[in-house]
Amino acid sequence: MSDSKTGHKTNGFDPQDLSTSAISVVPRKLTVVIACDTFPPDINGAARFAERLAGGLVRRGHDVHIIASAYNSSHGTFTEVHDGVSMTVHRLRSFKLPQHETLRWQWPFTIGSEASRIFAEIKPDVVHIQSHLIMGRFIVHAAKKAGIRVVATNHIMPENLIKYSVIIPPFLEDAAMRWAWRDAGRFFRKVDAVTTPTRRAAELLEGATGLTDVLAISCGIDASRFKNSTPPSNKPPRVLFLGRLDYEKHIHNLLKAVAKLPKELGVEVELVGKGGEQAYLEELATELGIRGQVHFYGHITEEDLPKAYERCTVFAMPSIAELQSIATMEAMASGRPVVAADAMALPHLVHDGDNGYLFPPDDVDAFADRLRRVLTADEIELERLSENSLHLIKSHDIQRTLAIFEKLYIGENVEQSDDNLPAYSEPIGRLSEGLHEQILSFRRRREAMADRVEEATEDLREKFEEMREAAQKVDHRVRNAVKKARKRIRRER
16 A cells, blocks of 8 residues: 555554554463573573563563573572563573583483472463473473463474484484474474464464464564664674574575675674584685674673664574574664575565565575675665664564463463564555654654663662662671670670
8 A cells, every 4th residue: 555645655554553552461460380491591592582481471470480401510499580580490400412502401300200399389370381392391291280271382493403413314304304393293282272483483383283273473572672773874884693603594605695795895794693603604704705704703791782783784694494583573673674585484574675685595696686785775775674674573562472472371362463464464665654753753762761771770770889888888887896896805804
């Protein structure tokens, strides 16, 4: 459709209507167990989703317990801070996988008994499983035995799983993937509700396993965390990839594509994250003659995360196995264009020609062409791509995601997240003046909210410092009083 005043193309998708209209809080405090095969300090999409889901539920007044692998030799129950809030984390005994830098293997023989003990103590309303691997398998059995409702979210592609296997030879990988999907189907039939982050991922799961009624619920994002007032710029042109440096991300294609761009552009590449491919990627960059343009930053802090997006001209996601891609959503929330592989769920986020461009998977020439379009765009075009990213990310509001899961936890019928509305997939072109003003208003509100959070944090720091100084003074007076009392006692003796 077209805006009658401007003639600009718009999909009629009003971001003002998303985020708040469907939010409803359940009438009681819930005790929620989130069981994860991977959880921070692990850095990957599934771990980050579980962390932010848990943090959001705590802030909405619920009692959240995490069951996850111990990340060292210490295992037991701890109070940990994640996503800025305190929560109870039950760390189970685990061992590091030799073929992966961060993932760990849980000791399977005690998961069931540990879960049963935890369930008996806290009496949860619901258990939310984040995968159907070792942790999920044993915990679902314990939850069902205790009569507890179980919700499961699938974040796993067999392609990712098989790649890290050390016992399956390459010629058996296809057969192993078919078996893995059948196994997933058997597992998910045991739970009360199954979700995935996107409709495309739900269709894949249903088609491969025979399941029905898989719900598509976005992982969600708190866009205010990525607020910035810096428009995208190609001075200098900078490409960002953020995520695990592992094979299925196909980062080698990014380096090959950048090597095909004209040298005079002076393109810089920032790779944020770690993984098993880093040494290979460093060697590849050297072979391609672009090592001086490629910067490896490793893991960065949550505070530095928004700054990485703000610095870049364009975010690149060449992966072929994304069921959603939280990093891509963060880039969109930062108002950055995205160039991504036309694979799996990425086209759900990247609308070709609207907020970035898609390229055929593994087509390095096409990848280079799409990058060039953004890196040589003028300010008006960059602003259009930026505004469209901000427009689309509104449908992935984390509060909407949390409200849907709250209802699902107590067994109510739920609607899927707003990114599944038909209007979300319609072409945008250039936003109408009305939507343009709404995006600007959204940007201002988001910046104001983040500023208030920063001010409140600073106030807390100041109050804490005042309390610390007061405590030191009290401690000093007490010590002096004790010394005087000791001297008096000695004299009296």
